[in-house]
Structures are given as C-alpha cells and as structure tokens.
Amino acid sequence: MPSWYDSLIDEARLTALTLLDRAEELTNxxxxxxxxxxxxxxxxxxxxxxxxxxxxxxxxxxxxxxxxxxxxxxxxxxxxxxxxxxxxxxxxxxxxxxxxxxxxxxxxxxxxxxxxxxxxxxxxxxxxxxxxxxxPGEWLLDLPLLERSYADFAAESLRLARAPARRALAAPFLDAMNHVEPEAPADEGAARRLASLFTDYLAACRAEQVSMSLLPPGRFLMPGDLAGSPALTFAPIDLYDGNAAPPNSLAAMMERRYEAYKDRVVRPFFRDHFARLxxxxxxxxxxxxxxAGPAALADLEAALDGILAxxxxxxxxxxxxxxxxxxxxxxxxxxxxxxxxxxxxxxxxxxxxxxxxxxxxxxxxxxxxxxxxxxxAVRATREADVKRGRASLPAIIGVPEAGQYGADQFDGLAEAAVFPGDLPESPAELFDPKLGFKGLSEADGGDFRFLRFRPPLVERNAAGLPLPIPxxxxxxxxxxxxxxxxx
Structure with a gap:
C-alpha cells in the first residue's frame, strides 16, 4: 500500500489512543x-x-x-x-x-x-x-527512517561507514558489499552475509574505545525475538542512480525488507509508545x-540532533x-x-x-x-583532599570495578583514591572553528581515563529496607x- 495510506492509518490510531488517554486523565x-x-x-x-x-x-x-x-x-x-x-x-x-x-x-x-x-x-x-x-535510546535513532527511502538510508549509512573514523571497522562489510551487484537475482545467502557483516560493523562502532552513537537500525544490535527474521536481514548497498531496482533483484529484496523493518518495528514503537509521551x-x-576522542564527540552531536528532531x-x-x-x-x-x-x-x-x-x-x-x-542517579564515590607531597589534591574515593588497566590493579573490593583531572573551563576549548572537535587529550595535553566504580554500600533500616541511595x-x-x- 502507498506510504500516504500507512501514514493516514497511523494518524488515526494515534488520535484514538490520545483520546483514550485524555479520557482517563479526566478522572485519573x-x-x-x-x-x-x-x-x-x-x-x-x-x-x-x-x-x-x-x-x-x-x-x-x-x-x-x-x-x-x-x-x-x-x-x-x-x-x-x-x-x-x-x-x-x-x-x-x-x-x-x-x-x-x-x-x-x-x-x-x-x-x-x-x-x-x-x-x-x-x-x-x-x-x-x-x-x-x-x-533503549537506539530505538529513537530509528524514527527518522520513517521519512527515508531505502536509497536514502543506504546512501547515508555508506557515507558514515566510509568516513575516516569508521572505515577500518567497516572494512569487512564494505569489501563484501563492493562485490555484489544490486541488479543480481535475489539471494538469501548473500543477504544474510551482508546483514551479518553490517551488524558486526555496528557492534564494533559501539565498543567503548570507539563509542560511536549514530548506529541505526537500532534493532540490529538488540534484535530480541526478531533475531534472524527477514525484517532484520538487510544491509545498505550501493544503488545505481535513477534506476528502480528490477523485480526479484538483490536490491529489491533489500528495499522490501527495509520497508518491512519500518512497518513492523519502527511504526508500532512510534505509534504505541513514543508518540504518547x-x-x-x-x-x-x-x-x-x-x-574516545573527537570522532566520538562529533558522532554524539549528530545523534543528539537526530534524537531531538x-x-x-x-x-x-x-x-x-x-x-x-x-x-x-x-x-x-x-x-x-x-x-x-x-x-x-x-x-x-x-x-x-x-x-x-x-x-x-x-x-x-x-x-x-x-x-x-x-x-x-546513584553516587558511587565520595570526595576528599589527598596529600601528595606538600600539595593537597582533590580526589574521589570509591571501589573501582575489577580488572581495569590490568587485572591485578583493582580487585573490586578495596577503595582507591583517584585524581580524575579537570575538564576544560570552557567547552570552547574542545572545539576548533575550522577543525571541529579536538577532544580532551589534545585540549589539555593529557589522556583522561575515567574509572568505573562499584555501587555504594547502602545501609538498611530496622525493618530491613534500604535507606535512601546517595x-x-x-x-x-x-x-x-x-x-x-x-x-
């Protein structure tokens, strides 16, 4: 059915849900x-x-x-x-x-x-x-897909994958994608291989040391009961400009599954949950x-812009x-x-x-x-001034999680005093008008690494209930x- 018809049905359903919500609010x-x-x-x-x-x-x-x-x-x-x-x-x-x-x-x-x-x-x-x-916030980043065709999605996804900050992570996927012909007959094996490599690339981008944020489609990294379904078995491929995908071609299969992802995953989330907030x-x-550095900051800025939009x-x-x-x-x-x-x-x-x-x-x-x-929301550390020679330095004290910076350095049991360093006085120090983001290491001449701490010890009252959490x-x-x- 045409997209305008789907939009009309979604709007009608959303209006009905809103009216039901408003009716409940009259008494509750x-x-x-x-x-x-x-x-x-x-x-x-x-x-x-x-x-x-x-x-x-x-x-x-x-x-x-x-x-x-x-x-x-x-x-x-x-x-x-x-x-x-x-x-x-x-x-x-x-x-x-x-x-x-x-x-x-x-x-x-x-x-x-x-x-x-x-x-x-x-x-x-x-x-x-x-x-x-x-x-999950990744689901928010799927909402702009409702307004994008498969060709738009493929072009933007491949632009990101080929960017310097991601190119190495995307290399296996890009190499496989470069060897497929969009007009070739639809091939389930080829679609599964490309989808798997594309998912691996997205997962690599989400790793902590890289920390990219703009990674749609969101369900590829958290498929749940959709794992292995055709709606999650597609990937962006280069398309020939101005040419419609021939029937029964690989490109047509990818486009059909992309539209199924929008219809079965994105639209229900928008209509039934997000649009009612x-x-x-x-x-x-x-x-x-x-x-993670300048590339991660730039990617986060783009993701936040898309989220609020x-x-x-x-x-x-x-x-x-x-x-x-x-x-x-x-x-x-x-x-x-x-x-x-x-x-x-x-x-x-x-x-x-x-x-x-x-x-x-x-x-x-x-x-x-x-x-x-x-x-x-849960404060895992407390602050103290710690002597280092004649100087008194502001520190945070907590129990670092085990295995950071070498398995023997922190055991997850003992407290440690950490000097976390200072962020720049002005955010402008992190941004260059011509070059964009500079990152902490370039802005301050040091490599900042923020430790992960265990949750705090929470006391209980006489009835055994947890006291308020700091x-x-x-x-x-x-x-x-x-x-x-x-x-």
Missing part, C-alpha cells in the same frame, strides 16, 4: 515519562533510582514537593499495559543494594506505574499517576565519548492536547558525574549544552522547555520532569 491525572539513553548511559540505574526516591524518600532539596513535605508517599500500581513487560524494579534494586553490581542493560521497552499521593500547595489532597516508559529524559554517557516537542494547546500528545519538557543528562570532582560538574554540563545547542534552538523555538544537567542532582531532574504537576 496521568503523566507519561519517557526514560531513554544510548549505550552505557545508566538508563536502568536511573529508572531504578527514580522509583526508589519517590517510594522511599530522602534528601532532595531541589525537588520542592518532597522537600516541602507535600508528598505523602508513592506506591507501585498494576502494570498499565498488559502487552508491555513490567520494569523489574525489585530485581534491579536488589542487584544494586544486595550485590553492589550495576544492573544489566535492558534491550527492550518496559513500563511501570506509580501513584504519587501529594498535597497541592493550595491545600487538599490529590494523586498523580506517573507512567514510566523505559526504552508527555515528558522525556535522555541519558548520555558523555565521559566515554570524551575518552524525532520528538514532537512543544507546548500543548487545548486543541492539540486533545488529539495529540506533545512532549513539553525534554531533559538531557550527562550521567556518571560522580566520576569527577564537583569542580568539574558545571564544566561537564557546559560541554553537553554545547553538543545540543543546535537541537536546543530548534526545540525551544517550537515552545518546548529544554534543560541539561550533569547527574549521578545521588548527585537526581532531585533537579525530578523537579524539572514532574515538579510542575505536583504544585
């Missing part, structure tokens, strides 16, 4: 919060810490409703969508607190519903239902990108709110701020703001509220994302 005020992040950004940790903070309380001076004592409590409610897995809050919390391990990254969408009992500032009692929608936080492992940002008018959800607030968060001394937190935030400034201008022009923050600026994120709905 509800806010749908999307939580996402690219690889290694700490999405599962943030979601777990947010739920724990709302249900257990703690010191959150910036989160006004809790600081003022107007939140009476928050309780877990039954899963709102029977077709979506529940976020395993209890299991992830046990991993953090009992085992002092970071939870495994999730590769699928999940939800959890909280009911927050609070007293509005004007008096009385009220309840806000918070639906948390947790999903009210607020969004995007978590970013900026420190790993800084470690995918949002239907902007304030809701009464009419648009009735027929469409529109994400009114988006928070970009640089995670793992506890890996730095607090003197560099503002600098980390400034670097993130510089990375998203083009996207910020576009979203703010549409009426959306945007903010950036450097945070740690954090950095989790309260600021909570105030921005939901604070206005608790006034």
């Amino acid at each position: 005020p509800t806010l749908r919060l999307g939580i996402t992040g690219l690889s290694r950004s700490g999405k599962t940790v943030f979601t777990t810490a947010l739920i724990h903070a709302l249900t257990r309380g703690g010191r959150f001076p910036v989160f006004r409703a809790m600081h003022e004592g107007r939140i009476a409590g928050a309780r877990l409610e039954p899963q709102p969508d029977d077709a979506v897995p529940r976020f395993d809050y209890e299991g992830h919390l046990a991993t953090l607190v009992d085992e002092r391990r970071w939870p495994e990254s999730t590769s699928r969408i999940s939800e959890l519903r909280l009911a927050i009992d609070y007293a509005p500032a004007r008096g009385g009692k009220s309840v806000l239902t918070l639906d948390i929608v947790d999903y 009210d607020r969004q936080i995007v978590l970013i492992d900026l420190l790993t990108a800084l470690n 995918a949002f239907r940002t902007g304030r809701n008018s009464w009419l648009s709110a009735l027929f469409r959800h529109r994400i009114g607030r988006v928070l970009f968060a640089a995670t793992k701020a506890d890996h730095l001394h607090h003197g560099s937190h503002d600098r980390l935030e400034a670097i993130l703001r510089r990375l998203v400034e083009r996207a910020l201008a576009r979203a703010e022009g549409a009426g959306a509220e945007i903010d950036v923050v450097a945070l740690s 954090h950095i600026r989790l309260d600021r994120a909570m105030e921005f994302l939901i604070g206005d709905r608790l006034k």
